[in-house]
Amino acid sequence: xxxxxxxxxxxxxxxWMAGFTVIPLLMICYYGLTDRTGAFTLDNILAVASTEHMxxxxxxxxxxxxxxxxxxxxxYPLALILRQHHIGKSSFVxxxxxxxMWMNFLLRTMAxxxxxxxxxxxxxxxxxxRLPPLAIINTPAAIILGMVYNFLxxxxxxxxxxxxxxxxxxxxxxxDLGADNVTTLTKILLPLSIPGIISGITMVFVxxxxxxxxxxxxxxxxxxxxxxxxxxEFTRGSxxxxxxxxxxxxxxxxxxxxTLIAKYDKNGEGTAF
Amino acid sequence: xxxxxxxxxxxxxxxxxxxxxxxxxLSVKENSFVxxxxxxxxxxxxxxxxxxxxxxxxxxxxxxxxxxITRMPPNKRQLNTVFQKYALFTHMNIAENIAFGxxxxxxxxxxxxxxxxxxxxxxxxxxxxxxxxxxxxGGQQQRIAIARAIVNEPRLxxxxxxxxxxxxxxxxxxxxxxxxxxxxxxxxxxxVTHDQEEALTMxxxxxxxxxxxxxxxxxxxxxxxxPENAFVADFIGESNIVxxxxxxxxxxxxxxxxxxxxxxxxxxxxxxxxxxxxxxxDLVKPDDGTLTGVVTHLIFKGVHYExxxxxxxxxxxxxxxTDMFPVGQEVGIHVDPFDIQIMNKPASEDEEAVGxxx
Numbered sequence: 001x002x003x004x005x006x007x008x009x010x011x012x013x014x015x016w017m018a019g020f021t022v023i024p025l026l027m028i029c030y031y032g033l034t035d036r037t038g039a040f041t042l043d044n045i046l047a048v049a050s051t052e053h054m055x056x057x058x059x060x061x062x063x064x065x066x067x068x069x070x071x072x073x074x075x076y077p078l079a080l081i082l083r084q085h086h087i088g089k090s091s092f093v094x095x096x097x098x099x100x101m102w103m104n105f106l107l108r109t110m111a112x113x114x115x116x117x118x119x120x121x122x123x124x125x126x127x128x129x130r131l132p133p134l135a136i137i138n139t140p141a142a143i144i145l146g147m148v149y150n151f152l153x154x155x156x157x158x159x160x161x162x163x164x165x166x167x168x169x170x171x172x173x174x175x176d177l178g179a180d181n182v183t184t185l186t187k188i189l190l191p192l193s194i195p196g197i198i199s200g201i202t203m204v205f206v207x208x209x210x211x212x213x214x215x216x217x218x219x220x221x222x223x224x225x226x227x228x229x230x231x232x233e234f235t236r237g238s239x240x241x242x243x244x245x246x247x248x249x250x251x252x253x254x255x256x257x258x259t260l261i262a263k264y265d266k267n268g269e270g271t272a273f
Numbered sequence: 274x275x276x277x278x279x280x281x282x283x284x285x286x287x288x289x290x291x292x293x294x295x296x297x298x299l300s301v302k303e304n305s306f307v308x309x310x311x312x313x314x315x316x317x318x319x320x321x322x323x324x325x326x327x328x329x330x331x332x333x334x335x336x337x338x339x340x341x342i343t344r345m346p347p348n349k350r351q352l353n354t355v356f357q358k359y360a361l362f363t364h365m366n367i368a369e370n371i372a373f374g375x376x377x378x379x380x381x382x383x384x385x386x387x388x389x390x391x392x393x394x395x396x397x398x399x400x401x402x403x404x405x406x407x408x409x410x411g412g413q414q415q416r417i418a419i420a421r422a423i424v425n426e427p428r429l430x431x432x433x434x435x436x437x438x439x440x441x442x443x444x445x446x447x448x449x450x451x452x453x454x455x456x457x458x459x460x461x462x463x464x465v466t467h468d469q470e471e472a473l474t475m476x477x478x479x480x481x482x483x484x485x486x487x488x489x490x491x492x493x494x495x496x497x498x499x500p501e502n503a504f505v506a507d508f509i510g511e512s513n514i515v516x517x518x519x520x521x522x523x524x525x526x527x528x529x530x531x532x533x534x535x536x537x538x539x540x541x542x543x544x545x546x547x548x549x550x551x552x553x554x555d556l557v558k559p560d561d562g563t564l565t566g567v568v569t570h571l572i573f574k575g576v577h578y579e580x581x582x583x584x585x586x587x588x589x590x591x592x593x594x595t596d597m598f599p600v601g602q603e604v605g606i607h608v609d610p611f612d613i614q615i616m617n618k619p620a621s622e623d624e625e626a627v628g629x630x631x
């Protein structure tokens with residue numbers, strides 16, 4: 001195919017990107033940097049400094065960080081096991097992990113709500129077994145649970161992808177040169193899988209940071225994450241300018257994680273999707 | 274010097290119910306260059322992996338320097354491996370790659386630095402300490418893989434088709450390099466390859482394997498000149514393998530013609546396989562030949578001409594000669610007695626795989 005015709009084929013994508021990525025982004029920036037009358041202002045961005053917003057942002061950051069960490073701690077050993085036993089992508093185990101992703105995200109989170117409720121499935125079971133009830137619904141713990149459950153595959157897959165590409169003989173070479181299993185893991189496997197880890201961290205951290213559905217359903221109305229604040233400004237408060245301004249602040253954090261990806265994942269090895 | 278360094282005793286191994294090695298016995302002497310040669314799936318790589326400790330045998334023992342190491346993990350064995358496709362650590366630079374084994378052994382910084390320098394000099398890559406793995410060509414990466422192995426001063430170096438990924442010219446250079454390294458270091462080499470030329474060039478001893486059995490073990494000359502069965506003859510170099518009848522000692526009948534040979538002890542009127550190398554066939558005037566035929570194919574190969582001569586029975590003889598005979602010319606075939614190799618016919622297909630020496 002010659003250069004000219006490939007270029008023509010690219011136009012629809014350019015139109016798509018302009019229409020659905022660039023223009024919305026510019027609109028967010030416009031709303032974020034103006035007030036209701038359309039005059040330029042930085043108030044919407046500086047509003048993040050208010051106690052209420054700082055609290056929401058801080059809670060969002062800490063909950064998503066904790067969730068990301070838990071996802072990583074669960075995913076790495078799992079990815080290692082999948083690799084070690086050459087349980088490929090076609091395998092049943094990987095299928096089980098991806099299966100929940102085929103169900104609607106909202107539905108899955110609502111299911112957790114039903115499970116965790118005061119008189120929900122888990123507590124009914126616990127009372128039958130005469131065990132104390134689990135009171136984590138409407139707490140940060142429930143939100144973390146929801147985040148870990150929903151975003152776990154996004155951590156497992158990039159790490160597994162990177163690990164699966166490591167030649168068996170590279171590990172054999174380490175063993176051959178005298179390394180025991182622990183040294184092989186810390187000196188060879190971990191360093192080689194950093195691109196996947198970074199990729200996974202970003203893919204979990206970014207959606208966790210911006211989510212409002214999980215906190216709405218599992219955190220009740222009392223726990224406000226920054227995502228909830230933004231959502232409310234757009235829907236209930238109908239202050240689009242403030243919502244857009246806060247979104248821009250959040251984008252800074254996302255930009256940071258994207259920079260991290262670009263730095264560590266030069267070859268795009270960790271991308272799972 | 275002539276103590277056996279490694280002994281494989283009655284080794285058997287199956288993968289997924291498929292028998293890869295069957296009751297294999299192999300003894301390798303200290304300071305020798307032994308090549309395991311065979312087609313893919315013959316069990317040569319599995320044998321190497323059993324010695325390296327990456328595969329444990331279902332049955333049998335591995336004796337290394339008099340000690341049973343069958344169950345010893347690879348990191349405890351006093352040997353090192355050069356892997357297929359090098360298996361370098363891409364997240365480390367060259368110096369770190371070479372230092373890996375030494376650091377684990379807790380050697381001092383000065384010692385490690387000197388060793389790296391020495392090893393790089395040995396493989397002709399001085400000054401490459403701070404280069405990244407990705408910046409090296411295939412041949413250079415292979416040298417680093419060798420350097421990384423030999424700095425640990427192993428008693429035995431295992432090489433798993435280390436030159437397979439290199440182009441022809443580089444492969445030949447590396448063959449000479451390996452022979453030089455072997456002589457300078459005085460380490461025992463066990464080398465795995467499917468390339469018969471590589472095996473003939475480098476080895477003291479060649480072990481020809483097929484279907485999990487050792488077919489023949491011997492010096493390159495023995496393997497080439499006196500193949501013990503049709504498989505070895507066919508696998509090592511090119512050869513004409515024809516049916517013959519051993520009339521009596523030192524006389525064999527091929528396609529109705531009688532050839533003098535040097536083999537004895539086959540009995541009288543015994544059907545045998547006769548192996549004649551293409552370069553051992555002399556094309557002469559029709560009247561002077563033992564058999565007559567017509568040249569049906571001619572290719573110029575540089576060093577020699579490759580010809581096909583079809584004799585009366587329709588058999589096509591492969592002939593290498595520096596003399597050219599045009600297609601269609603009638604020629605006589607003459608073979609010197611000592612160039613005729615007589616082998617017993619295998620009684621069954623199984624025996625063909627086992628070979629006559631088992």
